Amino acid sequence: xxxxxxxxxxxxxxxxxxxxxxxxxxxxxxxxxxxxxxxxxxxxxxxxxxxxxxxxxxxxxxxxxxxxxxxxxxxxxxxxxxxxxxxxxxxxxxxxxxxxxxxxxxxxxxxxxxxxxxxxxxxxxxxxxxxxxxxxxxxxxxxxxxxxxxxxxxxxxxxxxxxxxxxxxxxxxxxxxxxxxxxxxxxxxxxxxxxxxxxxxxxxxxxxxxxxxxxxxxxxxxxxxxxxxxxxxxxxxxxxxxxxxxxxxxxxxxxxxxxxxxxxxxxxxxxxxxxxxxxxxxxxxxxxxxxxxxxxxxxxxxxxxxxxxxxxxxxxxxxxxxxxxxxxxxxxxxxxxxxxxxxxxxxxxxxxxxxxxxxxxxxxxxxxxxxxxxxxxxxxxxxxxxxxxxxxxxxxx
Numbered sequence: 001x002x003x004x005x006x007x008x009x010x011x012x013x014x015x016x017x018x019x020x021x022x023x024x025x026x027x028x029x030x031x032x033x034x035x036x037x038x039x040x041x042x043x044x045x046x047x048x049x050x051x052x053x054x055x056x057x058x059x060x061x062x063x064x065x066x067x068x069x070x071x072x073x074x075x076x077x078x079x080x081x082x083x084x085x086x087x088x089x090x091x092x093x094x095x096x097x098x099x100x101x102x103x104x105x106x107x108x109x110x111x112x113x114x115x116x117x118x119x120x121x122x123x124x125x126x127x128x129x130x131x132x133x134x135x136x137x138x139x140x141x142x143x144x145x146x147x148x149x150x151x152x153x154x155x156x157x158x159x160x161x162x163x164x165x166x167x168x169x170x171x172x173x174x175x176x177x178x179x180x181x182x183x184x185x186x187x188x189x190x191x192x193x194x195x196x197x198x199x200x201x202x203x204x205x206x207x208x209x210x211x212x213x214x215x216x217x218x219x220x221x222x223x224x225x226x227x228x229x230x231x232x233x234x235x236x237x238x239x240x241x242x243x244x245x246x247x248x249x250x251x252x253x254x255x256x257x258x259x260x261x262x263x264x265x266x267x268x269x270x271x272x273x274x275x276x277x278x279x280x281x282x283x284x285x286x287x288x289x290x291x292x293x294x295x296x297x298x299x300x301x302x303x304x305x306x307x308x309x310x311x312x313x314x315x316x317x318x319x320x321x322x323x324x325x326x327x328x329x330x331x332x333x334x335x336x337x338x339x340x341x342x343x344x345x346x347x348x349x350x351x352x353x354x355x356x357x358x359x360x361x362x363x364x365x366x367x368x369x370x371x372x373x374x375x376x377x378x379x380x381x382x383x384x385x386x387x388x389x390x391x392x393x394x395x396x397x
Contacts, residue, residue: 012098035088042080066158083200093266097263104255134304134308138301142166163185167186205315211363214259215326246346282306288302327360
């Protein structure tokens with residue numbers, strides 16, 4: 001049995017390129033400088049996007065499309081900055097959680113860990129491929145359809161301060177339409193878009209990956225509990241051996257619970273973003289798709305963005321539900337075992353295990369409640385309400 005089984009290694013390697021994980025070639029101070037330095041840069045890059053929406057509100061919404069597109073970008077950036085900050089703040093804790101997967105080698109085969117990790121990396125690579133295609137389309141298409149944008153703009157003022165061809169709506173305090181300035185700003189914005197989407201997707205994949213590992217351990221623990229009383233071999237200390245096996249299973253269960261709580265505590269703040277802004281983001285993107293002013297190419301761009309948000313949020317909710325269900329299945333596993341064929345010495349311990357297992361493990365967003373499929377449906381309902389409200393307001397205008 002291997003004494004060291006690294007997990008989410010592919011995720012970590014990509015995060016290093018994004019300055020979200022310490023690089024081995026740098027000292028601790030250097031890593032902190034680059035990580036927090038890029039975070040400050042990322043915050044400053046968001047200013048033109050935020051100002052675009054603020055300016056529209058200030059002048060009484062001269063261009064409704066600019067406001068809506070800017071709000072979509074603001075939601076994306078807000079989620080990204082919160083995720084970025086949470087990863088930086090909890091970097092060492094997350095690193096220790098990844099390393100501490102080794103504690104399960106005492107209770108399970110290393111193949112359980114490696115199989116789950118391979119599956120997680122497989123899914124994440126496909127997710128990153130989808131994100132790459134989606135962001136490339138969102139970055140490239142505005143540049144290709146630049147002439148159409150220029151024709152639709154009603155003011156030279158906007159063409160200078162929010163030039164056509166940019167991946168997002170912005171408002172710069174200088175003339176950004178000049179060729180050399182335009183390309184500098186365009187490259188910065190494009191890199192920013194890729195960084196936002198990669199960071200947000202990988203952070204989600206790390207959470208779901210850790211949940212997948214916990215779920216696999218819960219399943220194995222349940223099977224172990226169910227089989228602990230199945231020994232038919234005669235032995236003079238048979239009852240004592242069964243008691244030791246049962247206590248070993250209880251300790252296994254406690255290790256899983258402790259490890260899970262560490263994961264929940266680290267990511268609870270980050271999960272607030274999924275609950276608070278997902279509804280509004282989905283509503284605004286859906287409005288842009290449904291708008292009669294949106295062309296087919298832009299609808300495709302927004303559709304890919306909408307699917308991306310839905311995928312990330314559904315992953316979190318699905319595995320949040322799964323870990324809740326699997327933790328409660330432990331009680332069923334103990335109840336379905338052959339405990340009744342042995343003496344009553346363990347009855348009290350069995351009742352305690354069943355009682356504890358009936359209190360499920362719950363993934364929670366801090367101050368916002370449980371993340372589960374029920375939450376997913378609730379967010380979609382709220383998004384639909386926002387969507388109909390936007391349609392009503394737009395019709396009145």
